[in-house]
Amino acid sequence: MDTHDVSDVPEYFKYLQTHKKNLKNAQALKGRPAKSPKSKDEILMQFMVRKMMAARTPANPMNIRSSILPPAYPPCHTPFSKLSKVMIKSMCLETHHRGRYLLIRTVTQADTMTAVMAIVEDEDGSVLMLQLFNQEQELSNAHSLREGTVLVVREPYVKVMADGDYGIRVDHLSDVWFIPEFDDLVPLSWRKRVTQSDESASSWKVKGSEHFNQGDYRSAIICYSKALDTHPSQELAVIAQLNRSLSFLRSYRFDAALKDVENVLQVSELSEKGLFRKAQALYQLRRFKESCEIHAILAEKYPDNTQAAHEYSRASARLMEQDSGKYEFRKMILEAKKRRPPMLDRGTYIGPVTVKQTQSHGRGLFTTEAVKAGDLLLCEKAFAHAFHDKDSSQDLRLLLNVDMDKATIGTQAELIELITQKLHKNPSLIPDFVDLHHGTYKSVDVLEMDGIPVVDTFLVERIILLNGFGCPLSSRESHIGYMKEDDNTANKVNMQFHSSGVWSLASYINHSCLSNARRSFIGDIMIVRASRDLPSNTEITFWYKSPMSRDPKEGPVNLQHWGFKCDCLLCQETRSAGSSVLSNRNRISADLQRLFKTSKMNLRKIEDRISNLAGTYSRPASEVPHLTLESPYLSLAAIYASSRKLEKSVEFGLKALESLGFVIKGGNPPYVSNAPLIVKKWGLMNDDVVGCWMILCLAYRELVPTLASQAEGYARVSYKICVGEDETFDKTYSRLSDRADGFLTTAK
Numbered sequence: 001m002d003t004h005d006v007s008d009v010p011e012y013f014k015y016l017q018t019h020k021k022n023l024k025n026a027q028a029l030k031g032r033p034a035k036s037p038k039s040k041d042e043i044l045m046q047f048m049v050r051k052m053m054a055a056r057t058p059a060n061p062m063n064i065r066s067s068i069l070p071p072a073y074p075p076c077h078t079p080f081s082k083l084s085k086v087m088i089k090s091m092c093l094e095t096h097h098r099g100r101y102l103l104i105r106t107v108t109q110a111d112t113m114t115a116v117m118a119i120v121e122d123e124d125g126s127v128l129m130l131q132l133f134n135q136e137q138e139l140s141n142a143h144s145l146r147e148g149t150v151l152v153v154r155e156p157y158v159k160v161m162a163d164g165d166y167g168i169r170v171d172h173l174s175d176v177w178f179i180p181e182f183d184d185l186v187p188l189s190w191r192k193r194v195t196q197s198d199e200s201a202s203s204w205k206v207k208g209s210e211h212f213n214q215g216d217y218r219s220a221i222i223c224y225s226k227a228l229d230t231h232p233s234q235e236l237a238v239i240a241q242l243n244r245s246l247s248f249l250r251s252y253r254f255d256a257a258l259k260d261v262e263n264v265l266q267v268s269e270l271s272e273k274g275l276f277r278k279a280q281a282l283y284q285l286r287r288f289k290e291s292c293e294i295h296a297i298l299a300e301k302y303p304d305n306t307q308a309a310h311e312y313s314r315a316s317a318r319l320m321e322q323d324s325g326k327y328e329f330r331k332m333i334l335e336a337k338k339r340r341p342p343m344l345d346r347g348t349y350i351g352p353v354t355v356k357q358t359q360s361h362g363r364g365l366f367t368t369e370a371v372k373a374g375d376l377l378l379c380e381k382a383f384a385h386a387f388h389d390k391d392s393s394q395d396l397r398l399l400l401n402v403d404m405d406k407a408t409i410g411t412q413a414e415l416i417e418l419i420t421q422k423l424h425k426n427p428s429l430i431p432d433f434v435d436l437h438h439g440t441y442k443s444v445d446v447l448e449m450d451g452i453p454v455v456d457t458f459l460v461e462r463i464i465l466l467n468g469f470g471c472p473l474s475s476r477e478s479h480i481g482y483m484k485e486d487d488n489t490a491n492k493v494n495m496q497f498h499s500s501g502v503w504s505l506a507s508y509i510n511h512s513c514l515s516n517a518r519r520s521f522i523g524d525i526m527i528v529r530a531s532r533d534l535p536s537n538t539e540i541t542f543w544y545k546s547p548m549s550r551d552p553k554e555g556p557v558n559l560q561h562w563g564f565k566c567d568c569l570l571c572q573e574t575r576s577a578g579s580s581v582l583s584n585r586n587r588i589s590a591d592l593q594r595l596f597k598t599s600k601m602n603l604r605k606i607e608d609r610i611s612n613l614a615g616t617y618s619r620p621a622s623e624v625p626h627l628t629l630e631s632p633y634l635s636l637a638a639i640y641a642s643s644r645k646l647e648k649s650v651e652f653g654l655k656a657l658e659s660l661g662f663v664i665k666g667g668n669p670p671y672v673s674n675a676p677l678i679v680k681k682w683g684l685m686n687d688d689v690v691g692c693w694m695i696l697c698l699a700y701r702e703l704v705p706t707l708a709s710q711a712e713g714y715a716r717v718s719y720k721i722c723v724g725e726d727e728t729f730d731k732t733y734s735r736l737s738d739r740a741d742g743f744l745t746t747a748k
């Protein structure tokens with residue numbers, strides 16, 4: 001939704017086809033020996049050269065870094081005890097060595113190119129390239145994958161890479177294990193020193209603390225675990241668990257941190273550090289209520305702990321947002337502008353909505369009580385958010401999925417990394433995430449193996465493909481960009497963004513072109529508001545693709561990406577209208593655009609052409625919106641407002657809204673004194689609606705002042721629906737602006 005899908009753009013389409021061909025050629029080598037004919041020295045030299053080249057040359061003709069997903073394959077889900085060792089010399093190309101494992105060690109420093117890469121050797125001294133995908137970038141830093149690191153690759157997959165060389169490709173995080181030097185699996189010849197088998201718990205603890213102080217949390221965790229396995233005294237066990245919990249917190253492993261402190265609290269119920277770290281782990285897992293409960297104990301027992309007091313107020317603020325749906329939106333907008341990445345620390349508010357089964361399109365989100373247009377339905381923090389900063393030199397990435405024939409530009413590849421890592425580190429989050437819609441993709445039904453969480457990278461990718469959203473830095477910013485554009489082209493309404501994310505609850509919202517809700521963004525927070533009045537138990541829908549983004553002659557909006565065809569009334573009307581009506585609409589629309597651009601505009605002719613266009617619709621707009629009419633009506637309303645023909649401005653302003661399906665009473669002459677302006681039915685909500693209400697507001701100010709503030713009220717609600725909040729409305733629109741729609745061209 002709103003991501004840069006470039007699958008059909010000729011240059012990317014060609015690039016995708018080239019990769020499919022490479023893949024086919026590679027697969028023709030399936031079964032050939034994986035051992036490279038090159039010598040170890042040649043392979044090492046080549047690695048260094050590749051590293052230098054990668055730093056200098058763009059990755060593809062489009063100067064965008066590309067990530068290519070191979071055909072999907074499941075993660076290893078066989079217990080390690082049932083795997084047998086394989087050597088490089090016995091491995092084959094383009095083969096998943098099921099039931100086998102490979103023991104290797106790195107013989108180069110790792111480097112991050114398209115993946116974390118290093119040259120590895122096995123016990124025979126045979127070498128190959130290793131490519132670890134979806135790992136943290138820090139893996140290639142000094143602490144982690146340094147030369148000599150021993151690894152186990154479970155069920156290794158050897159691929160022919162794009163340049164024809166061979167490499168072990170690991171896509172699933174649980175398929176690679178980093179083996180500590182003292183582990184029994186490590187051959188004696190690979191050990192730098194002989195580890196004392198009688199090393200004491202306290203010396204492991206000391207080593208753990210040394211690693212911790214150097215910021216090497218992975219090694220610290222290994223040493224504290226070793227201390228705990230080495231029969232520590234109860235006192236030492238508590239210290240090792242407390243220390244390990246802090247290392248877990250620092251490495252974003254909140255489930256494990258929580259488990260450690262819970263063990264500590266069983267022995268020492270009121271441990272200050274134990275309670276504090278528990279409250280922190282719960283906060284990070286977004287369990288704010290439980291975090292506050294622990295903080296309440298801390299506050300009572302340790303009133304002088306100022307850090308805990310500070311964290312208590314933070315957790316209370318999140319809980320308040322979560323329970324009340326009250327946010328300081330203006331502050332959030334300022335924060336999103338400043339923070340990089342624009343991740344906002346806020347609670348998720350779930351309004352009067354619930355997930356239920358629909359009749360024909362899987363699960364959907366429904367109202368649990370009647371709501372009004374503009375009401376807040378959801379204010380959801382992203383499960384994961386990948387930001388592209390257009391003002392920085394950050395690379396854009398092209399993600400090629402050969403299984404799905406998809407090419408997207410933006411941050412989708414990064415999002416896969418973020419989500420696989422988050423789930424791998426916090427397995428308590430896996431069940432809800434993998435329950436999101438994933439089409440026909442079948443994954444393995446295993447959540448854990450050998451005590452390690454199993455996360456299927458290809459499942460994550462499919463979930464992102466079907467549930468992810470492209471998003472602006474803030475919808476206010478994109479609204480302002482939209483209003484500043486003069487040209488009302490499809491590009492203007494077809495917004496696509498490089499930043500992207502997944503919002504779990506919003507993922508249950510189905511599409512309808514006749515949507516009744518709209519999403520907006522502030523940083524990584526998605527806001528969903530009702531765009532019309534809705535009775536209880538109504539299915540909430542928003543656009544995956546805006547029906548206004550399509551070319552009128554193209555027919556219904558193309559939702560092939562999500563595997564369905566929309567059956568809303570708008571799509572039905574478009575299908576039944578037939579190609580001659582659609583091309584007639586298209587022709588008149590193009591003619592109108594031309595007439596609006598002529599220097600001496602002939603308004604009578606324009607009005608005539610608009611009437612012709614209106615004549616192509618057989619059903620009233622209150623039933624099926626007349627989308628092609630909105631823009632010309634709105635342009636006329638603005639032109640007449642500027643030339644002070646206010647009655648005409650009102651006439652066309654109302655028509656613009658009616659073309660979107662609005663039913664409005666009391667807006668047209670004859671005006672009855674004190675009769676209200678009433679929206680009987682809300683229509684489709686696009687960004688133009690705000691400006692249209694403002695044009696009406698400004699015209700009514702002179703014609704019927706009592707209606708002006710009501711029109712402005714509707715402008716404010718429409719703004720809130722489009723932008724997510726109305727705290728910045730006055731900064732963006734003013735009755736005193738010199739523009740016909742009140743938009744402040746200076747708005748920032």
Ligand SMILES: C[S@@+](CC[C@H](N)C(=O)[O-])C[C@H]1O[C@@H](n2cnc3c(N)ncnc32)[C@H](O)[C@@H]1O
Binds near residue numbers: 466512564
């Ligand atoms: C983001 S998910 C929406 C939630 C999904 N229905 C579920 O059960 O989890 C997107 C998927 O929902 C289904 N869907 C959404 N809108 C639909 C519609 N108007 N008609 C049919 N299927 C729809 C499609 O299968 C689509 O790929």
